[in-house]
Amino acid sequence: MPQEYESWLDKVADALRSINMNMGDWQPVWPYDFKSEYDAGTAPDAVAMKANRFWWREQNRSLKRACEKIPGCWLPRGHQGDCQPAYNRGDYVKVEFPDKTTGIGEWMWMRVDHCDDSKQLVFGQLDNEPLNSYGASVELGSQLAVSYSQIRQHNKPGDFCKR
Numbered sequence: 001m002p003q004e005y006e007s008w009l010d011k012v013a014d015a016l017r018s019i020n021m022n023m024g025d026w027q028p029v030w031p032y033d034f035k036s037e038y039d040a041g042t043a044p045d046a047v048a049m050k051a052n053r054f055w056w057r058e059q060n061r062s063l064k065r066a067c068e069k070i071p072g073c074w075l076p077r078g079h080q081g082d083c084q085p086a087y088n089r090g091d092y093v094k095v096e097f098p099d100k101t102t103g104i105g106e107w108m109w110m111r112v113d114h115c116d117d118s119k120q121l122v123f124g125q126l127d128n129e130p131l132n133s134y135g136a137s138v139e140l141g142s143q144l145a146v147s148y149s150q151i152r153q154h155n156k157p158g159d160f161c162k163r
Helices: 002-018 034-039 044-062
Strands: 092-097 106-116 121-126 143-147 151-155
Touching (some): 002 044
Antiparallel strands (some): 092 106, 092 151, 121 143
């Protein structure tokens, strides 16, 4: 197993070098969870792109230049074109559920499983007990698909532990 992981990680590093992103330069500053990606069976090229977006997002945040249009967008503030959020498995997104009757929306946390960037959807599991009644369609643990436009906040799992 360790040799298989190391071989996989070497392929990720090669893919990162091909886009001029040296893992050794970025990983010590903003650690990316490569082990979880390996455990999930993610292809090395796909992981390289995820790590690239993660590192750019973290750099933009540290420089106070993060995009403010859509939470999780890895591009810098004032970028041209559509936002490109980088939601990864295990991340948390705060989703707004509109109430058509009162007009007051409820915001709840959802844990990300995967995304479809082309359709701008995030798939995951509701991590909140709803205050409003949605019948059996929305309750703690429900599997949901939500539009990027409903996302109001994006956190990495470790963000909840930082002081």
